[in-house]
Amino acid sequence: MKIGIIGSGVVGQTLGTKWLQLGHDVAIGTRDPAKIDDKKMMATSLREWRAQTGERGKIVSFQEAAAFGDVLVNATGGTVSIEALRAAGADKVGGKVLMDISNELDHSRGMPPRPLASDERCVAEKIQAAFPNLKVVKTLNTIGAVVMVNPKGVAGGDHTVFLSGNDAGAKAQVADLLKAMGWTDILDLGDISSARGPEMYMAMWLRLWGATRTGNINIKVQR
Amino acid sequence: MKIGIIGSGVVGQTLGTKWLQLGHDVAIGTRDPAKIDDKKMMATSLREWRAQTGERGKIVSFQEAAAFGDVLVNATGGTVSIEALRAAGADKVGGKVLMDISNELDHSRGMPPRPLASDERCVAEKIQAAFPNLKVVKTLNTIGAVVMVNPKGVAGGDHTVFLSGNDAGAKAQVADLLKAMGWTDILDLGDISSARGPEMYMAMWLRLWGATRTGNINIKVQR
Numbered sequence: 001m002k003i004g005i006i007g008s009g010v011v012g013q014t015l016g017t018k019w020l021q022l023g024h025d026v027a028i029g030t031r032d033p034a035k036i037d038d039k040k041m042m043a044t045s046l047r048e049w050r051a052q053t054g055e056r057g058k059i060v061s062f063q064e065a066a067a068f069g070d071v072l073v074n075a076t077g078g079t080v081s082i083e084a085l086r087a088a089g090a091d092k093v094g095g096k097v098l099m100d101i102s103n104e105l106d107h108s109r110g111m112p113p114r115p116l117a118s119d120e121r122c123v124a125e126k127i128q129a130a131f132p133n134l135k136v137v138k139t140l141n142t143i144g145a146v147v148m149v150n151p152k153g154v155a156g157g158d159h160t161v162f163l164s165g166n167d168a169g170a171k172a173q174v175a176d177l178l179k180a181m182g183w184t185d186i187l188d189l190g191d192i193s194s195a196r197g198p199e200m201y202m203a204m205w206l207r208l209w210g211a212t213r214t215g216n217i218n219i220k221v222q223r
Numbered sequence: 224m225k226i227g228i229i230g231s232g233v234v235g236q237t238l239g240t241k242w243l244q245l246g247h248d249v250a251i252g253t254r255d256p257a258k259i260d261d262k263k264m265m266a267t268s269l270r271e272w273r274a275q276t277g278e279r280g281k282i283v284s285f286q287e288a289a290a291f292g293d294v295l296v297n298a299t300g301g302t303v304s305i306e307a308l309r310a311a312g313a314d315k316v317g318g319k320v321l322m323d324i325s326n327e328l329d330h331s332r333g334m335p336p337r338p339l340a341s342d343e344r345c346v347a348e349k350i351q352a353a354f355p356n357l358k359v360v361k362t363l364n365t366i367g368a369v370v371m372v373n374p375k376g377v378a379g380g381d382h383t384v385f386l387s388g389n390d391a392g393a394k395a396q397v398a399d400l401l402k403a404m405g406w407t408d409i410l411d412l413g414d415i416s417s418a419r420g421p422e423m424y425m426a427m428w429l430r431l432w433g434a435t436r437t438g439n440i441n442i443k444v445q446r
Contacts, residue, residue, distance in 0.1 A: 207420030
């Protein structure tokens with residue numbers, strides 16, 4: 001599968017590497033592909049990333065990534081996602097699936113960042129409204145990048161990842177991508193409005209991170 | 224121990240019954256103790272509740288409950304908690320521990336209720352600021368009433384309850400009360416500001432409830 005990732009930080013890089021390992025073609029879209037040597041927060045430069053993939057990873061513009069992927073991924077920060085997807089021309093790529101992994105966080109006051117989500121402020125809903133052609137599926141935003149691609153690294157994989165979206169086929173396709181990464185407990189929360197739950201949960205994740213002093217955590221929904 | 228519960232709905236009644244069974248003295252404070260026959264949402268009338276306790280449960284005013292308890296419990300809805308605690312004279316009862324179990328929910332648009340929590344809107348912090356004499360400990364607000372008093376009923380009890388509060392001794396006392404109810408995984412999130420996490424999590428709980436069609440759920444923090 002061709003996967004186009006919008007956003008080149010630690011989440012985009014980590015997922016890109018994993019999907020290359022699983023045999024997919026991956027293009028990471030970045031705001032300015034010329035800035036290939038810039039250091040990323042908690043991640044390597046894109047030149048280093050590409051070298052680590054044996055030069056198989058593509059580094060392109062937002063627009064090229066959106067055109068490239070059969071499936072698209074929003075790995076930008078939630079506060080800039082709409083603008084990044086506009087720059088990517090995501091309204092002109094047809095009815096593609098967009099995995100939305102973003103969280104709206106305010107980093108302006110230092111660590112920990114301030115979660116901006118509320119019942120009236122949900123990135124996934126805003127993206128779906130702004131880009132009605134896309135089949136938006138919220139997922140993986142409740143989990144740190146390392147755990148996203150290696151769920152077995154926490155409690156043998158016995159924990160939960162969530163799906164929210166209006167299109168059942170798109171959710172099934174995303175579920176298959178998650179299963180291939182080792183996810184076994186995939187819980188469909190409902191339509192795109194249900195993404196308010198996992199987006200507001202980020203506030204809890206930040207407190208769990210603070211209390212346990214590790215991002216190598218996740219929750220299991222016991223039911 | 225003498226436990227004074229402010230709020231006589233399903234949460235107050237369920238906890239009151241459990242603590243009576245465990246040998247504590249319990250007074251439930253209600254806005255108008257004369258309205259002992261009013262039906263409560265998802266709960267029995269207070270007359271029925273008292274009968275079910277073998278007439279051991281006390282039904283009193285908010286103010287009498289606050290004076291009665293060695294430990295106090297806020298089991299009112301989060302939107303009215305400050306006003307209820309003012310009516311209870313909670314500023315005049317000295318340095319008591321207050322377990323705060325509330326969530327701010329807007330029921331005006333029907334089910335599911337709309338969660339009002341945000342990083343800037345946290346009931347527990349508001350209570351602690353309004354009643355600096357109290358030792359506020361946020362807990363149990365992430366769990367349905369039935370599971371609060373019977374954690375073993377979900378996955379054999381293998382799931383997590385949270386504590387937030389500024390006073391270590393108060394948190395230890397609340398942890399002892401939780402252990403006596405069967406809780407084994409009690410996670411201290413930090414000071415009272417960390418209650419923002421579990422309060423915003425309520426939005427996730429509502430979506431989990433919608434997706435699983437049961438309130439007989441909880442999360443285990445895998446770490």
